[in-house]
Amino acid sequence: MLDILRNRTYSRLFAAQVIALLGTGLMTVALGLLAYDIAGANAGAVLGTALAIKMIAYVGVAPVAQALADNLPRRSLLVSLDLARAAVALSLPFITEVWQIYALIFLLQVASASFTPSFQAVIPDILPDEKDYTRALSLSRLAYDLENLISPMLAAALLTVIGFHYLFAGTVAGFLISAALIVSITLPVTSAARRGGFAERTTRGMRIYLATPRLRGLLAICLAVAAAGAMVIVNTVVIVQARFGLGEVEVAWAFAAFGSGSMLAALALPRLLDRVEDRLVMIAGAAALVAGMVIGSAIDGFATLLPLWLFLGVAYSTAQTPSGRLLRRSARPEDRPAIFAAQFALSHACWLVCYPLAGRLGASLGLEVTFLVMSVVSAVAVVLAIRLWPAGETPEIPHEHPELDPAHPHLRAHGTDGAHRHAYVIDDLHPRWPRAA
Template sequence: MMGFGKKSSGQAKSGLLQNRAYLALLSAQLVSNIGDWLYLLALLTMVGLKWQATPWEITMVSLFMVLPVLLGGPLAGMLADRVERKKLMVISDLVRFVVLIGFVFVTSIWQVYVLLIAKGVMDVVFSPAKNGKIKEIVPHDQLDQAVSYSAIIEQGTKIIGPALGGMLTAAFSVTVCFVVDAGTFLVSAFLLSKVPGKLRDVAERLKTADGGAGDAAAAATRKQGFWTEMAAGAKIIGGIPLLALGTLILCASLLVLQIADSQAVVLFREIPGVSDDLLGWCITFSGIGTLTAAWFTQRIRISPLFKMGIGGTLVGLVFAAAGFIVSHLPLTDGVMALMLTLFAFAGLGAGMTFIPFQVLLQQRTPEAVTGRVFGTVSSLTSTATLIGPLFGGSLVTAFGPEPAFILSGCLMASIGFVLLMFAPAIMKRDRMAAEPAMGA
């Protein structure tokens, strides 16, 4: 393990890229993220375009994808803090391999729902374990870079995955995408086997965890009962004003975005003469935008709330513009190019909204409760992701996808604008709350 002393930016980057445990974790993420985009594109193509699912059936697909996270986030987070995280990740990958093979044999929508729940359960086990492992193997002063590199991998695969999925679907079928994605989980499990196991016990990790008041809360949870441990993540978040407000803003953003985003495939069906691969290309361009955001957010030295406000305003304006274009303009090469550009800006705005929050969460969370904090955040954001599609399905069924996109975009832009207005006051309150802890 590398030391936790202060380093220059160049030294930090160099040291992080020499961290073999982190590189193994990043390599596993690279492989599985490529597979995940193959899977998502194949699922949307199969259900939305080939099976011509109704708006409510597409809404149910979105709901079953997030339902396990909603119900199991805190429990999975507690598990990630009490069981060896590497073991949880490897088991999750192996089970997901079996689940993805199951998609090859589905013939009706209810079978898709069952498999989505099974995959979601393993996703919710994997995520807090991975986030906890990052904090376990990466020094605190390199967490910003570590989270940014992870985001770059995630968004880079968003560019490669849909393009590869489109080629595989065109040359073969969606079945091949599911099989390839299943294989990526096997490769990921092998790479994760190279990550070291628990490096330090909980007591030692508590000594080096940052956050002042958070340390006391983290230490106290060790002596509490099951339900108190389950609530530890919420207590940590509630005790840090910046985290509490950031989580609230993130949940509100996801709720209003999902009103439209969950119905994107329906919006594309409204475009006369649209090709099957336009959705994949739009996803690719949004990945380019978010990849740019991952690079950009490292280089602008403003508060995370300002970044989130700028990103939210941008993605909201783009969503509203997309709904307007589909409802008022005929499909031409120029309009297709404009849609691709809009999705690139949507990705940029989404990245500036979500990546700074992820960095903030890693930096301000005590390591011993990282799993529970991330599990709690996942559960809260999944609640928003669950409610949003319900509104979206109702709006699209009653009025069509274009008004849903315009409404969602206007609400998101409003959230971003309000955040920009109040960010200075929020940051001041957070500094005032942190001063007593630092003095103690």
């Protein structure tokens, strides 16, 4: 897996991702302490609102930001967004009011909603070979999981010698180093971005996404992942501390078990995906999440929670890590930023629904019922994925273009003015998926 780090451009981008993630992890800890410093016992409500603001920014901003940045040089765009995130993080230690937290978090997440899809869309151009790209996806999943484990420990160590306000300096440094690493490389040049009107560019990614059967199936899988993931993220502390009467250390161990499972799956996926098609792997992972939620309704102690969270971590990573492969093969290079932005927005819309659902049901109906309800949500999502994503699909699909002149360059390129076949994606010449598929 680590062989792809020999690619200088990718290795620097990966280093930029890891360092920025560590800085973001420090900010997460510092922001919780800042909220408590300002709001006291209401800190939980402040952080809950901040999380909702984050999701709303992710869902609403990503497609619009991508359309606005459609014709900008990618390296300049990424560096500018890193600098913007650094500027916002630099302002956080100086705020004194709750509304200022909300305003700065919104600005920070707007920049992240613009940065992340653009960053993700660059990787397939740097690593055109699908096996290399699959390994990059697994490394990215590992980076996220390691950040969840390392950042809290690093923050705890730093807090023994400095005040929490100084943790924001680590966040600023992370974004600045990320910007410097991106400046040091040359990104591949792609086809010219599409002109069109602003509305056309804003909705293009969504239209391609929703017109592609495998991506409609992916959206259903994202819902299954969000339902199970929200149960883990929102209710772990409730299960461990309120239900089992344990402490913060046990909460950390539970999250570590979930993260460890996710990392194990990320390490195994490249070889598995060389042998098994994406559809089977991802649907199996989502189905395992359903089973895990059902089992969760019957857990009776911490000793059973840890292996269940490990299992859910494996299923979580298995279901979602290959998604980049589907996006890569579902759009032309010039449309990849738009389709990655659509995935970013739609997947976070699933989380925006599932986060409050898991929290409110857990508080009002109890954990057992909540596990079962979230398992039903995941199960419905799996059924939808199976129905929306046809089995045995092939990249090349036979189709015709009766609307085109026989001399059209597309028909001449394929040597026919009738039925022909090639790797099919939604674009200007192919606005709908062939019925025969």
